[in-house]
Amino acid sequence: MRGWMGKFRSLLLFGALTLILTGCGIENVSALKPKGYGSELLFDLMMISIAIMIFVFVIVMAIYAFVLFRFREKKGQEDVIPKQTEGNKALEVIWTVIPIILLLVLAIPTVQxxxxxxxxxxQDDEGTLTIDVTGNQYWWQFTYADQEISTSQELYIPTNERVYLNMKSSxxxxxxxxxxxxxxxxxNPGENTNTMYLEAYEEGVYEGFxxxxxxxSHSLMYxxxxxxxxxxxxxxxxxxxxxDPEAEPETASAQEGQELFNNNCMSCHAIGGGSAGVGPNLANFGNRSKIAGILEPTKENLKDWIVHPxxxxxxxxxxxxxVTEEEADKIADYLLELQHSDVGQDVPVIEASE
Ligand code: HEC
Ligand SMILES: [Cu+2]
Incomplete structure (x- = not known):
């Protein structure tokens, strides 16, 4: 009985580990495959720490194994106590200096x-791009103040350029x-603006959290x-x-949808322009790879979202x-027609779940 349970337990454990480990090192998702300046720097720091950890571990384990073997209890010498060493200056210096060196090796690149x-x-140099990032429960807004563009959920940036972010929360x-x-x-909420920069080396769609x-709904804030x-x-x-938020949609259903949208939804949403309201700017919504950051961009999903977010x-x-289900149907037709730019459509999307 015991053996069977034990096997089952280890199977469970290894199953869970496999599941967890398959999440490691996915392209465009994981810090273990750095594709930008910041992540590369952090990855190198991780590697230095791991190298130091392995070095310390191996040496300590080697000494441990040696002592265990060398001073083990021998037949006929059960009461023998090996020579006790106290206050050995050379040893004390060695095991103080080595950790100091290791800490310096770790600290210098970390502080740098x-x-x-x-x-x-x-950031203030000519031609640099600064984007305002606002965190909201539970979506992200990106405003390109100089360009008078505001988007949500999808942050477009040029590759190999330092893009500065001014970050706040609503x-x-x-x-x-x-x-x-x-x-x-x-x-952070309030006046406190945090800053950072992004620099991506390769074209791609990178997952953010x-x-x-x-x-x-924190865990849905992709x-x-x-x-x-x-x-x-x-x-x-x-x-x-x-x-052009007033552009006339093609199908009759989408035209009705546009009117319904203008009457029911524009108090919070905008289509195009530099500012948004309480809700996301829906410009180019028809080209989004996700609805609300999480749902596949199908009409069914969009209708579900509109009626029951x-x-x-x-x-x-x-x-x-x-709005009612029927109205949502027309609004969905309208929103999915909002395809203002096909830039980025050919960039492969790699997802954490794949
Ligand atoms: C009271 C303000 C408000 C009104 C009115 C409103 N919305 Fe929203 N809407 C929001 C907010 C806030 C979000 C972001 C929700 C989230 O993701 O956490 C949102 C998200 C959305 C999204 C997903 C956007 C994205 O970035 O993927 C769609 C689509 C949408 N709304 C459609 C509509 C439609 C259609 C109507 C009218 C029937 C409507 N909304 C009315 C506040 C509003
Ligand atoms: Cu959160």
Missing amino acids: ATFDLADQSS DVIHSFWVPAISGKMDT CAELCGP FKVIAVSPDQYDQWVEDMKNV DEIKPGNQMPAEL
């Missing part, structure tokens, strides 16, 4: 990286984290960073500047049942 990651000195503390590109930074428990070539990025800016993201700020 800390200052490097906080360096905003070139409600509680959130934390902005794109592990494959950079470290994380809190967004909220890393600070902020309410019941976003994406879409890094495209500088030319493509300029194209995107052009496209987004030209968004509360069931999908508990505690979020969008009221439920503002």
Whole structure:
């Protein structure tokens, strides 16, 4: 009985470990495959710490094994106590100096990286891009003040360029984290603006998360960073500047949807333009890879969201049942037609769950 249970337990343990470990090192998602300046710096620090840890572990274990073997109890010498050493100067110096050296090896690059990651000195240089990031329960807003563009859930940036972020929260503390590109930074309510920068090396769609428990739907607060070539990025800016919220939709159903949307939803939402309201700016919504950061962009899902956002993201700020199912159907037709820019559509999306 005992043996069977034991086997079952280890199977369970290894099963769980496999599950956990398959989450490691996924392209564009994980800090273990750095694709940006910040994440590379952090990855190198991790490697230094691990190397030092292994070094210490191996030496301590070797001494431990040696002592265990050398001073083991021998037949006929049960009462023999080996020679006791106290206050050996050479030994004391060695085991004080070695850790100091190890700590210095760890501390110097860590302090260097800390200052490097906080360096905003070139933020005001000509041509640098600064984006305002606002954390909200439970979505992210990205405002390109100079370009008069405001987006939600998807942050477009050019590759190989330092993009500066000014970060705030509209409600509680959130934390902005794109592990494959950079470290994380809190967004705080009030006047306190935090800053950081992103620099992505390769084109790609990088998964981002909220890393600070902020309410019941905290774990659903995903976003994406879409890094495209500088030319493509300029194209995107052009496209987004030209968004016309009054443009007439193609199908009759979408036209009705537009009117319903303008009457019921515009108090919180905007389509295009530099500012947004209480809710996300829905420009280019039809090209999003996710609805509300989490749902696949199908019409069914969109209808579900419009009628019952509360069931999908508990505690979020969008009221439920503002419109009927039929009205939601038409609004969904309208929103899915909002395709203002195809930049980034050909960049592969790699997801944590794949
Ligand atoms: C009281 C303000 C408010 C009103 C009115 C409102 N919304 Fe929202 N809406 C929000 C907020 C806040 C969110 C973000 C929810 C979240 O993700 O936590 C949101 C999210 C959305 C999203 C997902 C956006 C994204 O970034 O993927 C869609 C689509 C949407 N709303 C459609 C509608 C439609 C259609 C209506 C009208 C029937 C409507 N909303 C009315 C506040 C509002
Ligand atoms: Cu959160």
